Amino acid sequence: MSARQWSRDLGMGARFAVTGGREAWVRVLLTAVGVGLGVALLLLTTALPSALASRHDRERGRSDMTYSSTVKKKSDRTLLVATSDTTFHDEDVRGRVLQPEGPRAPLPPGVSAFPAVGDMVVSPALDRLLKSPEAKLLRERLVYRVSGTIADSGxxxxxxxxxxxxxxxxxxxxxTTGRLERIDAFGSTGQSEAMDPVLLLLMLIVFVVLLMPVGVFIAAAVRFGGERRDRRLAALRLVGADGRMARRIAAGEALAGALVGLVLGAGFFLIGRQLAGMIMLFRVSVFPGDLNPTPALVALVALAVPAAAVAVTLFALRGVVIEPLGVVRTARPSRRRLWWRLLLPLGGLAMLYPMIGQGRTNGDFNEYLVVGGVILLLVGITALLPWVVEAVVARLNSGGVAWQLAVRRLQLSSGTAARMVNGIAVAVAGAIALQMLFAGVDGDYTKVNKNDLTRAQMSMNVPDKVPTDKAVRELSGTRGVTHTTALGRTSLGDGRDEPERQSTVTVGDCAALREAARLPSCEDGDVFAVPDSKWDTATAALSKAGTRLYLDPSYGSSVKGEEIPWTVPKDIKRAGSREDPSGDERGGFLFTTGALPGKAASTVSATVYLQLDESVPDVRELVRNSAARVDPLADAATWSATTQSGKFTSIRTGLFVGAACVLVLIGASLLVSQLEQLRERKKLLSALVAFGTRRRTLSMSVLWQTAIPIALGLLLASIVGLTLGAVLLRMTDTAVSVDWASVLSMTGIGAGVVLLVTLLSLPPLIRLMRPDGLRTE
Structure with a gap:
């Protein structure tokens, strides 16, 4: 068959699609909307890497941390940058205090001029927040005057x-390095840390799982209007077209809908890109200009979607006999074969099997085997589901009128019902597998903090220039703070410079020291030695009475000559070790406030631990405001039971964002598909109503027609999802465990989407159930 013949037949089908009157245009529009939604999400997904790369580049471009233990020398091109980050109602606020030291000091990205002393330039989002009524406590904390805004580049x-x-x-x-830096340029040039193989595996699976339902929906969308199209093909056979030509003309009709869908998809993408700048999902937002898919990926989508429309149509018509007097699809179809459908998931398992037990210690996972294996397993659902639906509905008989109408319809067209559910089944199976994988490796990327949340819920490191008692007074007077514990820390050694033995010194009043050690008795002026801590090997020798020691000894580049001599007193007491509220075992020496030499006070870095009354509204915001009054650069940290890896959290957040978009696509595409099915059955529904069938009965039959395939689809999705999740866990060398709560939640979400779509389709269903629907020309 020549390319000319193919192009002529495809072109004829396309002309039929756009010149066939109202019915043809409705069919093309339904196909185009379904394809367009899928194309829009494909474009958004392909644009995601560039958006994340742009975010990362801007983050690196404004980096002001040198991670150096030495301070750069002052010059006319240096800038002092102090970190003043804070949190407001669980939202992070990035803050920097700037002090240029010369006319050539570098400007931060997005800032046209340095703010004057007491002024600040803010992001547009922070500007809006500060102007809102609910930001009263934040305005009290940020006492600067707003003088400008930060551009997008910053x-x-x-x-x-x-x-x-x-x-x-x-x-x-x-x-002060790490909190206050002297820099001569913004930006980081360091190499990014290599990605953990398990995290790379997670990213691969996330992309495959999110994109597979999109492809399934596009494949289903190009088959809208199948039954009416087949009747037109029979008419073509009557005027002389052969079977192959009729199939190519049908493919041309699908191609027309796909091409219109590409145009609509581009429009949906542009609309979605603009909306992306207004929406924040799971604390992630992107600028519209960042969502730029690479030209190669755009070209791939533009070529793949029409080609898939032609291929899917030809594949769907392979077993349909189109004759001049009708289409042999309305007769009882031959039973579907199972053996070749099982080859797809078995092939997927065979591709993943070589990586069983690899874990993170044997290099990266083979990305081609991973992607291919997961795709085959998920595509296997679309192959198995029609067989499962056909096998089950063939055994369903007795029941009410609505049930029998639904079952008979499913027995006649089980493939159509399965196609509607395929996308949801694939999405649910992938989500179950990912949830199992995330739950299985979560412990590897989640650190359990040692903080004792029963003894403190927040803490604040007192800045060096602020007296500890001032910080304690300010924080203790905060509404909602029930108790404060201030513990200072410095070092002690047996020499002025580079001592051979060294130990730590904890400073506080008697009540505070009891939070760090078990004391026999305590009065102001006492000194204690704690020689039994796990890490301490020097205190026992250093704590002998009469030994001359030095507080704050010099190390390397530290300032020399300022060490404070101190002699171990004869009445030094012994105390038992105990973990402080942060979970650290202090050990070493304990000084009550009155026992610390006066000159040593400046060497002590203190931390204040706070107990809160959680019933007080915004108690944490009140504490942060008090911390800002102590020092504008101070910030009180909120304690939590666990801390999770940033990269792991980012991947999980990306999954949630993508899953939200896919769910929207699932709902919209399923609604379009449902409306198309109702349009196909308009005359049948009208005839049933004309013969006296109750509308409630027909509505229930439509609900059963949706509920039976979705129940079977979710059951199959659960089996495949659990299998894939178990294999992925074994690949990461993690014990297999099933997170049943996630399994039930994923299946519940899928069922909820179908229920919502069914409810939305009831109004048009009621309009179609009228006797005048039998009117024809």
Whole structure:
């Protein structure tokens, strides 16, 4: 068959699609909307890597952390940058205080001029928040005057809360690196840390699981209007077309709908891209300009979708006999064969099997085997589901009128019902497998904090220039703070410079020291030695009475000559070790406030631990405001039971964002498919109503026609999802365990989407159930 003949037949089918009157245009529009929704999500997905890369580039471009233990020398091109991050109602606020030291000091990205002392430039999102009534406590904390906004080039996303403030009292020293830096340029040039193989596997699976339902829906959309199209093909056979030509003309009709769908998909994508700048999902937002799919991926989508429309149509008509007097599809179809349908999931398992037990210690997983194996397993659902639906509905007979109408319809067209459910089944199976994998490896990326949340819920590191008692007074007077414990820390050794033996010193009043050790008795002026901590090997020798020691000894580049001599007193007491509220075992020496030499007070870095009355509204915000009054750069940290890896959290967040988009697509495409099915049955429904069938009975039959395939689809999806999840866990060398709550929630979400779509389709169903629907021309 020549290419000319193919193009002529495809073109004829396309002309039939667009010149066939109202019915043809409705059919093309339904196909185009279904394809367009899928294309839009494909384009958004292909644009996601560029958006994340743009966020990462802007984050690196504004980096101001040197991670150096030494401070850069002052010059006319240096800038002092102090970190003043805070949190407001669980939202992070990125803050920096700037002090240029010369006319050539570098400007942060997105800022046209340094803010004056007492002023700040803010992100548009923070500007809106500060102007809102609910930001009263945040306005009390950020006492600067807003003098401008940060441009997009200085923000990772349109909803980021960030500010740069001006100051003239910053002073960089070796002890302030990490919190206050002297830099001569913004930006990080360091190499990114290599990705963990398991995290790479997670990313691959996330992309496959999110894209597979899209492909399934596009394949289903190009088959809309199948029954009416087949009747037209019979008419073509009557005027002389052979069977192959009729199939090519049908493929041309699908091609027309797919091409219109590409145009609609591009429009949906542009609309979605603009909306992306207004929406924040799971604390992630992107600028519309960042969502730019690469030209190669756009070309791939533009070629793959029409080609898939032609291929799917030809494949669907392979077993249909189109004759001049009718289409042999209305007769009882031959039973579907099972053996070749099982080859797909078995082939997927065979591709994944070589990586069983690989874990993260044997290099990266073979991405081609991973992608191919997961695709075959998920595609296996679309092959198995029609057989399962046919096998089950063939055995369903007795029941009410609505049940019998639904079962008979499913027995005649089980393939159509299965196609509607395929996308949801694939999405649910992939989600179950991913949830199992995430739950299985969660412990590897989640650190259980040692913090004792029964003894403190927040803490604040007291800045060096702030007296500890001032910080304690301010925090203790905060509404909602029930108790404060202040513990200072410094070091002690047996030499002024590079001591051979060294130990730690904890400073506090008697009540505070009892939070760090078990004391026999305590009065102000006492000194204790704690020689029995697990890590301490020097305190027993250093704590002998009369031994001359030095507080804050010098190390390497530290300032020398400021060490404070101290002699171990004869009445030094012994105490037992105990973990402090943060879970650290202090050990070493304990000094009550009165026993610490006066000169040593400046060497002590203190931490205040706070117990809160959780019933007080916004108690944490009140504590953060008090911390800001102590020092604008101070921030009180909120304690939590666990801390999770940032990369792991980012991948999980990406999954949630993508899953939300896929769910929207599932609902919209399923609704379009449902409306198309109702349109196909318009005359049948009208005839049943004309013969006296109750509308409630017909509505229930439509509900059963949807509920039976979705129940079978979700059952099959659960089996395949659990199998895939178990294999993925074995690949990561993790014990197989089933998170039944996630399985039930995923299946429940899938069922909920179908129920919602069914409810939305009831109004058009009621309109179709009228006797005048029998009117024809």
């Amino acid at each position: 923000l990772v996303g349109p909803h980021e809360l960030a500010y740069y403030a001006g100051a003239d009292d910053l002073n960089a020293t070796e002890t």
